[in-house]
Amino acid sequence: MSEIKKEQTTTHKIGIYLWIWGLLFVLSFFSYMVDWYQFQGLLRWSLILLFMFLKAGLIMAFFMHLFWERYALVNVLLWPMTAIACFVGLMVAEGKYTLFSRLFYFFVGGQ
Amino acid sequence: MSEDFNDNKTIQAQSSETISGEGVRGVAPDKDYVRPAEVADQDLYHGHSFITKWIFCQDAKVIGVQYFLLATFTGIIGLILSWLMRLQLGFPGAAGFMTAEHYYQFVTMHGMIMVVYFLTALFLGGFGNYLIPLMVGARDMVFPYVNMVSFWMFFVAVGVLLASFFVPGGPTGSGWTLYPPQAILEGTPGSGMGIILMCVSLILFVAGFTMGGLNYLITVLQARTRGMTLMRMPLTVWGIFTATVLAMLAFPALLVSALMMTLDKVLATSFFMPTILKAGEVLEYGGGTPILFQHLFWFFGHPEVYIVALPAFGIVSDLISVHSRKNIFGYRMMVWAIVIIGALSFFVWAHHMYVSGMHPWFGFFFATTTLIIAVPTAMKVYNWILTLWKGNIRLNTVMLWCLGFIVTFVNGGITGIFLGNVTVDVPLSDTYFVVAHFHMVMGIAPLMVIMGAVYHWFPLVAGRMLSEKLGKLHFWITFLGAYSIYFPMHYLGFIGVPRRYFEMYNSPYITSAVGVNEFISMAAFLVGAAQFILIYNIIVSLRMGKPAGKNPWQANSLEWLTPTVPPEHGNWGDKLPVIHRWPYDYSVPGAKDDFIPQTTPPSEVAGTEVEKT
Amino acid sequence: MSEPKIEGYKFKPGYSGMAADTASDQTMFKGVHWGKAMMWIFLLSDTFIFSCFLISYMKGRGSTPEEWPNPSEVFALNAFGVPVPLLLIAIMTFVLITSSGTMALAVKYGYERNRKMCGWLILATALGGLTFVGMQAFEWSKLIHEGVRPWENPFGAPQFGSFFFMITGFHGTHVSIGVIFLFIYAYKTFAGHYDEGKRGWFTSMKGDYVEIEILGLYWHFVDLVWVFIFAFFYLW
Numbered sequence: 016m017s018e019i020k021k022e023q024t025t026t027h028k029i030g031i032y033l034w035i036w037g038l039l040f041v042l043s044f045f046s047y048m049v050d051w052y053q054f055q056g057l058l059r060w061s062l063i064l065l066f067m068f069l070k071a072g073l074i075m076a077f078f079m080h081l082f083w084e085r086y087a088l089v090n091v092l093l094w095p096m097t098a099i100a101c102f103v104g105l106m107v108a109e110g111k112y113t114l115f116s117r118l119f120y121f122f123v124g125g126q
Numbered sequence: 127m128s129e130d131f132n133d134n135k136t137i138q139a140q141s142s143e144t145i146s147g148e149g150v151r152g153v154a155p156d157k158d159y160v161r162p163a164e165v166a167d168q169d170l171y172h173g174h175s176f177i178t179k180w181i182f183c184q185d186a187k188v189i190g191v192q193y194f195l196l197a198t199f200t201g202i203i204g205l206i207l208s209w210l211m212r213l214q215l216g217f218p219g220a221a222g223f224m225t226a227e228h229y230y231q232f233v234t235m236h237g238m239i240m241v242v243y244f245l246t247a248l249f250l251g252g253f254g255n256y257l258i259p260l261m262v263g264a265r266d267m268v269f270p271y272v273n274m275v276s277f278w279m280f281f282v283a284v285g286v287l288l289a290s291f292f293v294p295g296g297p298t299g300s301g302w303t304l305y306p307p308q309a310i311l312e313g314t315p316g317s318g319m320g321i322i323l324m325c326v327s328l329i330l331f332v333a334g335f336t337m338g339g340l341n342y343l344i345t346v347l348q349a350r351t352r353g354m355t356l357m358r359m360p361l362t363v364w365g366i367f368t369a370t371v372l373a374m375l376a377f378p379a380l381l382v383s384a385l386m387m388t389l390d391k392v393l394a395t396s397f398f399m400p401t402i403l404k405a406g407e408v409l410e411y412g413g414g415t416p417i418l419f420q421h422l423f424w425f426f427g428h429p430e431v432y433i434v435a436l437p438a439f440g441i442v443s444d445l446i447s448v449h450s451r452k453n454i455f456g457y458r459m460m461v462w463a464i465v466i467i468g469a470l471s472f473f474v475w476a477h478h479m480y481v482s483g484m485h486p487w488f489g490f491f492f493a494t495t496t497l498i499i500a501v502p503t504a505m506k507v508y509n510w511i512l513t514l515w516k517g518n519i520r521l522n523t524v525m526l527w528c529l530g531f532i533v534t535f536v537n538g539g540i541t542g543i544f545l546g547n548v549t550v551d552v553p554l555s556d557t558y559f560v561v562a563h564f565h566m567v568m569g570i571a572p573l574m575v576i577m578g579a580v581y582h583w584f585p586l587v588a589g590r591m592l593s594e595k596l597g598k599l600h601f602w603i604t605f606l607g608a609y610s611i612y613f614p615m616h617y618l619g620f621i622g623v624p625r626r627y628f629e630m631y632n633s634p635y636i637t638s639a640v641g642v643n644e645f646i647s648m649a650a651f652l653v654g655a656a657q658f659i660l661i662y663n664i665i666v667s668l669r670m671g672k673p674a675g676k677n678p679w680q681a682n683s684l685e686w687l688t689p690t691v692p693p694e695h696g697n698w699g700d701k702l703p704v705i706h707r708w709p710y711d712y713s714v715p716g717a718k719d720d721f722i723p724q725t726t727p728p729s730e731v732a733g734t735e736v737e738k739t
Numbered sequence: 740m741s742e743p744k745i746e747g748y749k750f751k752p753g754y755s756g757m758a759a760d761t762a763s764d765q766t767m768f769k770g771v772h773w774g775k776a777m778m779w780i781f782l783l784s785d786t787f788i789f790s791c792f793l794i795s796y797m798k799g800r801g802s803t804p805e806e807w808p809n810p811s812e813v814f815a816l817n818a819f820g821v822p823v824p825l826l827l828i829a830i831m832t833f834v835l836i837t838s839s840g841t842m843a844l845a846v847k848y849g850y851e852r853n854r855k856m857c858g859w860l861i862l863a864t865a866l867g868g869l870t871f872v873g874m875q876a877f878e879w880s881k882l883i884h885e886g887v888r889p890w891e892n893p894f895g896a897p898q899f900g901s902f903f904f905m906i907t908g909f910h911g912t913h914v915s916i917g918v919i920f921l922f923i924y925a926y927k928t929f930a931g932h933y934d935e936g937k938r939g940w941f942t943s944m945k946g947d948y949v950e951i952e953i954l955g956l957y958w959h960f961v962d963l964v965w966v967f968i969f970a971f972f973y974l975w
Contacts, residue, residue: 026850028930036840043836043969047829050811050974060975067970071963078843078959080952085750086757088768088776094376098472099790102425105476105488106418106794110801112485113415117804147765164765169943268773269939336784340777347767348776355764374780378787382795386905394890395901399798410890413805413898418798422791705764 027083035077042070130324145263158727160353160704162712168349170696175579182278184270185695186341189277191301191587193247196259196277200284201244205654207236210566216647218629221540226628227315230299233626234316235291237302238324241430242331245572248336249437250306250373251280253579254342254366256587260572260685261363263351263703265696267341276341279334290316290323298324303427306398306419307411322391325384330378342370351684353705357461358739360683360709361454364461365440368468376429376712383422390414391669420482424475432471432566436464437573439506442531444709445578446510448681449525451720452516453710453737455509463502470499481555489548496546500539507536513648518713518720523597524679527578530605531571538567541616556626559619562612570608577604577660584664585678586685589692590671592663600659614642639680683709687723708739743770762804772949775956782960785913789964792909793971796902808894810973813882828973831874832965838867839962844852844953849933857951864958865921868914875911879904902973910968913961917954924954 044067049059076082081089140518173179183189213221218720255273259266267273290297299315308314309321316324346359346367359367386397390411398419399411447454454460476484477492510532519525541563545551554560577600584592622631623639630636630643677686689699703725709721716734728736750769753760760769768776799808809822818826845860882903886893892900928944929935936945 026847029844029847032840032843032847036836039836039840040833043829043832046970046974047825047832050825053811056776063970063974067966073964074839074959074963078839078962079956084771085760085769086754087760088771090757090778090948091768092779095783095787098375099787099794101473102421102794103797105485105491106421106798107801108487109417109421109485110798110874113417113798113802114804117802121804161745161764164745164769169945171943269777269942336781339784340780343780344773344777348765348771348773350765355762356767357762358764374784375787378784379791380790382791386795389889389901389905393901395905396890396897397795397901413803413896415798415802418795421798422795425791723874727846 031077035073038073039070042066042073046070138730158706158729160706163352163702163725165349167702168268170266172695173268182274183264184274186255186259186267186270186273187587187693187695187697189273190252190254192277193251193255193280194253196254196281197244197247197286197524200239200287201248202657203288204236204239204244206335207232207239209651209654211236212650213646214628216644216650227296227299229628230301230626231297231315231320234299234301234304235287235297239287240569241434242328243287245434245568246335246373246430247280248576249434249572250342250366250370251277251338253362253437253441254370255338256583257362257685258342258345258366259349260688260693260697261360261683262346262349263347263354263684263698263705264345265702268344268349269341271632272337273341276338278333279330279337283330283334286323286327290327293319293323295320303420303423304387305423306387306390306416307400307402310387310399311402311404311409317391322388325388325391328384329381329388332381335373335377339370339374342366343374349703351705356739357458358705358708361440361443361457361460361464362437362683363440364464365437365443368369368464368547369436372436372468372471373431373433376426376433378426380426380430383419383426386422387419417479417482417484420479420484421476424478425472427478428469428475429468431564431568432467434572436468438531439464441579442508442528443506443513445524445575445684446513446528447710447712448582448679449522449528450514450519451712452513452517453712454539454706455515456505456513457708457710459505460509463505466502467499470495470502474499477546477551480551493546497543500543500546503539507532507539512735522581523592523594524578524582526598526601526605527581529576530601531574531578532572534566534608535571538563538565538571542567554619556624557619558615558623558625559626562592562615562619565615566612570612574605577601580660580664582679583685585674585691586666587692588668588671589674590667591674591678592667592671596663598658600656600663603656603659604653607649607656611646611653614646617693618642633664680719681709682707682711682721682723684724687725707736711736740910742957747771771955772930772947773951774944775949778953778956782956785960789906789909789967792906793967796906796971799898799902800896803896803898805807805894805896808892808899810975812932813887813894814878814973815907824974827874827878831878832969834867834871834874835962835963835965838864842958846952846955846972849928849948850936852948854928854931854934857948858925861921861925861928861951861954865918865925868918868921868958872914874920875914877909879907906968906972910964912963913964917958917961920954924951 043066045065049062049066054062079094159267171184173183173185178184180188183192210224211229214224214229255267258264281717287703295316295318297316298309298320300303300317300321304321304324310317350359367580387394389395390397390399394410394413396411398415398416399409399414401412413438443454443460465598474492474495476488477496480489480492510528541559545554545563579598581592584590618639621636621639623636630639674691676691679686684703684705685693685705688694688697706727707722707723707724711717713720714722714731714734714736717731717736722731722734722736748763748769750756751881760768763769769807812822813826814828816826818824839940841860841863845857845864848856848860882900887900887903889901889973891897891909928951931937932939932946936947
């Protein structure tokens with residue numbers, strides 16, 4: 016690992032980076048616009064999540080080179096996210112339940 | 127400084143076995159051919175002074191021994207705490223200074239020390255550091271400097287933890303789970319500096335462990351020697367590797383919960399603190415959710431159980447295979463079982479929280495996932511037994527510990543199935559049944575493996591054998607004594623004796639437990655004392671033990687095949703080993719010995735029925 | 740990033756390649772530098788840390804019966820007398836994405852062994868990071884001035900301040916550490932450590948431009964986390 020590679024490693028054209036860079040600005044601008052126009056409800060949340068995942072995906076795929084990495088590395092990095100997804104899903108339910116029991120026992124039941 | 131490095135010896139990449147020609151020029155592939163090295167040989171920093179050689183040392187083997195010694199030291203503190211607890215439970219009032227506060231503090235510190243600072247550090251830091259580079263044929267861990275820092279972070283973490291014994295109010299007494307709100311409220315012992323030091327110590331431990339863990343993972347994944355595929359690694363490495371993966375993904379939750387708890391205490395935030403009425407007054411806290419802490423804690427805590435168990439599974443598989451002179455039954459199945467148990471352990475955490483008041487639907491989900499884990503685990507138990515089946519068993523100390531492990535593990539595992547079911551768990555929650563269960567399955571069982579591993583690998587580390595006579599004495603007292611401690615506890619749980627109670631007083635249904643409690647305490651004193659037999663054995667054998675020589679157990683795996691025993695810094699002399707087979711070729715029909723080391727090329731064992739690996 | 744040449748090993752694409760890589764000897768991630776593999780695994784672990792933070796935030800916010808402060812009002816900034824929602828945050832996002840882009844280019848020029856260009860781009864990245872930290876300090880002091888504290892705030896649920904300071908603080912710590920390393924690496928690049936393969940201060944490994952990519956991974960990760968914080972904290 017420590018030997019010096021005298022030859023230069025092949026790299027990607029500069030255009031791809033500039034494209035992604037531009038796209039990130041555009042997407043950030045769009046997600047800012049979601050707030051600017053004060054979209055509410057399901058539309059707001061789905062747009063926020065859409066732009067968020069698109070931006071995250073672009074950064075990971077191209078800036079972090081995951082798109083060009085071999086599947087062995089990509090899979091090792093992405094599969095553990097299922098545990099996080101499970102945690103998120105369960106905590107959504109748990110948060111709703113906690114709120115429900117608070118409202119039910121402290122406010123409804125208190126009367 | 128540059129003269130301290132040995133520069134790359136590029137000759138190694140082109141050793142005599144390298145015959146290039148894998149179908150390239152129509153030449154039949156030579157069956158001894160192994161691909162040349164992808165990665166140039168590692169440059170190592172060789173220390174010259176006493177300090178760089180033995181204290182701030184970058185050699186993974188020395189770091190492993192350092193981890194082992196420090197973890198053992200904290201473990202002995204945990205043992206003494208358990209003695210004091212048993213003294214109080216068996217003979218209330220016999221220890222004059224013992225108050226209820228002290229008792230809670232001892233319970234807490236005993237739990238935390240044993241789980242995190244003893245077992246985790248011992249298995250991953252101790253055995254991991256010593257064995258991984260040797261077993262995969264690497265010169266050292268990939269980042270020796272980071273590895274060294276890892277140990278010293280652990281050292282500081284232990285220091286901070288033990289410092290909490292000496293601060294005003296003493297160490298925290300909120301139980302090893304540190305549940306808020308009580309952990310940081312006045313009235314709980316050690317709710318001042320005690321809990322803060324505990325959280326800080328845990329954060330330091332996680333930071334230090336991350337450094338070590340990255341080393342173990344990358345060494346296994348990227349620094350194996352030529353011919354060493356993942357499916358040719360000893361199960362020890364698989365167990366430690368998977369446990370490290372779990373640790374890297376589970377410790378973040380502990381770090382986050384410890385950090386948030388510290389903020390709740392220091393800055394009076396209310397992450398975990400609901401509105402609380404105390405003596406008619408509303409406290410400054412409000413609006414937080416204590417159950418969030420439990421979720422975060424157990425998102426760490428359940429994988430933690432397997433962080434302790436998986437290395438034990440791996441090590442015991444190797445020990446059983448070596449000492450019954452048979453290949454491990456179903457090697458691939460064993461590997462997949464380890465991986466599947468590891469993966470599933472992230473989806474079962476809330477089975478520790480059935481009575482916590484979480485969302486009532488979660489019970490179904492978590493009971494299901496929990497019981498699924500029983501499948502790969504049972505598979506492993508069957509495979510251990512089938513490895514022993516018709517083996518040429520050497521009934522030495524190491525094998526006795528392995529058999530002890532299988533028995534205690536099956537026992538603890540089966541009570542785990544009880545507790546995994548919501549309806550059975552609810553009445554048994556917070557009784558001695560739970561105490562018996564987890565001590566059996568993640569206390570005694572892994573401890574049996576540690577003992578077996580010490581008797582097995584001591585000759586490698588020290589070059590001398592441990593005394594078999596003392597070893598057998600140690601085993602029988604520990605095994606029978608541990609059973610005498612924990613088996614009656616199941617009964618105590620069934621009659622409803624609650625855990626973590628300082629004293630049972632005169633509750634009518636508990637008076638029948640007095641005799642049992644006295645018996646358990648006596649057994650605990652005996653078992654604890656018996657552990658000093660091992661320490662005596664080690665001290666005596668270091669000087670006067672029988673010289674071990676090379677490969678005293680006739681094992682196949684790489685750690686016994688180093689040019690010098692004990693191995694030196696850099697492990698392999700000038701030339702890295704080349705691997706041709708898995709480490710389980712024992713009693714192969716047609717072979718001249720009953721073992722074929724991993725470095726033996728196929729041409730040397732041409733007429734035998736070796737496994738294709 | 741590009742497929743390396745390995746003697747005696749044939750690369751296969753896609754999932755059959757994954758199976759072959761995993762089943763082969765020596766390395767699982769073919770051609771991946773040890774340090775780069777380590778950084779990836781570390782980032783995976785760090786992802787779990789930030790996920791736990793954000794999950795806690797979600798659970799805390801989702802279960803409080805008190806009104807959660809409206810972020811587009813709290814984080815509004817007066818520009819020419821008109822309150823513009825999230826103005827500062829938009830600029831911070833802009834700065835961080837800019838620095839991420841310069842970092843990506845620095846990695847590219849590093850691999851092309853263009854020492855000067857690489858060094859200047861790293862320096863630009865470091866300055867972007869510094870600007871970000873500065874603006875975050877401004878944002879914090881503004882909020883503190885308005886009475887937001889970790890334990891209380893005048894706008895609504897007290898957890899708002901707790902989570903805000905903790906999560907942005909943790910992210911800001913990451914950025915600050917990144918900035919320090921960016922300056923160090925900029926120095927090392929200009930000094931030519933990666934061209935001549937000089938050994939690092941705490942490692943016996945020889946310097947190589949792959950270290951720029953490793954640092955880049957960290958920096959992009961910091962940007963990545965900001966994407967999530969931006970979405971969940973400021974927009975949600």
